[in-house]
Amino acid sequence: MNANVNINLGEYIARMEEACGEEKDVIVHFKFEKKDEAIGKILKKAKMEKTVAGVIFDLTYKGLSIRLYNTGKAIIKKAKDKNQAQSILAELLS
Amino acid sequence: MFDPYKVREDFPILNRRINNHPLIYFDNAATTQKPRQVIEAMKEFYEKHNANVHRAVYTLSLEATELYEEAHEETAKFIGAHSMEEIIFVRGTTEAINLVAYSWGLRNLKPEDEVLLTLMEHHSNIVPWEILSKIIGFKIKYVDVDENGALNQESLKEMLTTKVKLVCITHVSNVTGVINDVKTIAKLAHENGAMVLVDGAQSVPHMPVNVRDLDCDFLAFSGHKMLGPTGIGVLYGKKEILEKLEPFHGGGEMIREVSFDPKTRRCKISWNTLPWKFEAGTPDISGAVGLTAAIKYLKALGMENVKTHECSLTKYAIKRLEECSKITVYGPKSVELKCGIIPFNVEGFNSHDVALLLDSYGIMIRSGFHCAQPLHQKFNISSSARASFYIYNTREEIDQFIETLKEIEESL
Numbered sequence: 001m002n003a004n005v006n007i008n009l010g011e012y013i014a015r016m017e018e019a020c021g022e023e024k025d026v027i028v029h030f031k032f033e034k035k036d037e038a039i040g041k042i043l044k045k046a047k048m049e050k051t052v053a054g055v056i057f058d059l060t061y062k063g064l065s066i067r068l069y070n071t072g073k074a075i076i077k078k079a080k081d082k083n084q085a086q087s088i089l090a091e092l093l094s
Numbered sequence: 095m096f097d098p099y100k101v102r103e104d105f106p107i108l109n110r111r112i113n114n115h116p117l118i119y120f121d122n123a124a125t126t127q128k129p130r131q132v133i134e135a136m137k138e139f140y141e142k143h144n145a146n147v148h149r150a151v152y153t154l155s156l157e158a159t160e161l162y163e164e165a166h167e168e169t170a171k172f173i174g175a176h177s178m179e180e181i182i183f184v185r186g187t188t189e190a191i192n193l194v195a196y197s198w199g200l201r202n203l204k205p206e207d208e209v210l211l212t213l214m215e216h217h218s219n220i221v222p223w224e225i226l227s228k229i230i231g232f233k234i235k236y237v238d239v240d241e242n243g244a245l246n247q248e249s250l251k252e253m254l255t256t257k258v259k260l261v262c263i264t265h266v267s268n269v270t271g272v273i274n275d276v277k278t279i280a281k282l283a284h285e286n287g288a289m290v291l292v293d294g295a296q297s298v299p300h301m302p303v304n305v306r307d308l309d310c311d312f313l314a315f316s317g318h319k320m321l322g323p324t325g326i327g328v329l330y331g332k333k334e335i336l337e338k339l340e341p342f343h344g345g346g347e348m349i350r351e352v353s354f355d356p357k358t359r360r361c362k363i364s365w366n367t368l369p370w371k372f373e374a375g376t377p378d379i380s381g382a383v384g385l386t387a388a389i390k391y392l393k394a395l396g397m398e399n400v401k402t403h404e405c406s407l408t409k410y411a412i413k414r415l416e417e418c419s420k421i422t423v424y425g426p427k428s429v430e431l432k433c434g435i436i437p438f439n440v441e442g443f444n445s446h447d448v449a450l451l452l453d454s455y456g457i458m459i460r461s462g463f464h465c466a467q468p469l470h471q472k473f474n475i476s477s478s479a480r481a482s483f484y485i486y487n488t489r490e491e492i493d494q495f496i497e498t499l500k501e502i503e504e505s506l
Binding site: 020021022023052056067070071073 | 113444445446447450451453454461462463464465470476477505
């Protein structure tokens with residue numbers, strides 16, 4: 001967790017898992033009741049690379065690719081580990 | 095006449111909508127949904143018959159014991175075992191394989207011996223043997239597969255020397271759905287003095303399986319992949335082999351006697367009869383009741399009908415997937431060689447992307463290694479998406495799946 005960012009990730013995130021497979025992806029499930037707020041915050045801070053019909057948003061933030069789904073899920077691609085993904089999310093959601 | 099639409103009426107969960115779409119459940123190789131009959135049987139057990147099994151004399155315990163033993167008998171009949179003595183209830187396929195590894199392997203394998211596995215095994219049929227190999231020092235050999243994931247028969251024959259004491263092989267690959275000819279493999283193994291353990295997790299729920307016909311020494315499978323609850327699985331073992339084995343778990347129920355000797359100040363222990371000597375502690379009684387209901391449900395449908403339905407869906411899905419130019423399907427295309435499992439990747443997306451995208455449309459598939467990393471390495475892919483079918487899936491669902499995949503392709 002980034003020490004400079006004061007945010008309780010548990011407020012927004014229901015679950016984070018390192019995905020199975022060679023790709024070091026972290027799958028994020030936002031809390032249903034907070035998903036729209038979380039998506040809004042992330043879209044404000046991350047750079048939009050591409051959107052598919054408002055369902056998927058391909059974003060970049062600090063060198064990491066993030067694919068965000070309007071269903072309240074996200075894949076943080078090639079994160080070093082779960083801690084790095086948490087750090088990035090803390091910045092995006094603050 | 096097998097009617098998947100009629101079958102669907104028995105599965106309450108299929109009425110759900112996910113992300114504003116009707117649920118399409120295509121992750122049946124991971125676990126299956128449960129029919130009302132299984133849910134009701136378990137509910138009735140807790141509402142009317144709940145008690146611990148064996149050794150109590152009161153009515154409820156006798157009822158629970160009868161239900162628990164009936165589950166062993168039904169399971170024995172379902173796979174063609176000689177009797178319930180050959181049916182050990184465990185938590186699932188993984189525990190069943192571990193039981194063989196520790197009860198048989200730990201005491202019988204020697205450093206100079208070999209255990210034969212294949213590159214298409216699920217991790218649960220690799221890891222216990224790798225752990226044991228580190229303890230004992232025996233050699234593990236992996237039989238290769240071809241570019242479609244089919245077993246290399248010649249390689250198997252070459253590797254099957256008299257040093258091999260056990261062949262551990264999956265009946266059906268959980269990644270490609272490839273069906274292995276375990277009957278022929280068992281014959282070859284026996285001719286060379288080796289025993290055979292078959293991982294039936296993906297075969298027993300989907301096709302008729304008869305252990306006497308296969309002549310395997312052990313067969314492992316899970317209840318939750320065949321409409322039953324999670325937490326109960328089965329190890330079949332030939333009676334004459336099980337009788338010679340020492341237990342894996344120790345505790346109550348699996349013993350006949352634990353007598354304290356005041357001279358040595360130690361306890362002398364003798365084992366219970368089969369299958370109980372392998373079932374230490376209070377078992378998963380409600381799970382067994384649920385498994386009975388699941389088996390009765392499948393028997394009523396007919397396992398040949400189950401197989402035919404899945405083959406038909408698989409053939410249809412593979413044909414329709416050919417319409418998608420950016421999709422690569424792995425494994426054999428011929429449904430005669432495989433069960434209802436289709437692994438694939440979409441160009442430009444990793445498997446988790448595909449699974450999350452399909453989830454947005456209410457379609458549940460699996461992504462990743464599917465606990466079979468060596469096979470993915472063989473295919474030279476970092477992961478795969480996997481659709482797997484069962485009795486309640488329909489062609490309309492496959493149409494929806496294909497149309498959604500086409501949308502994903504177009505979004506590239």
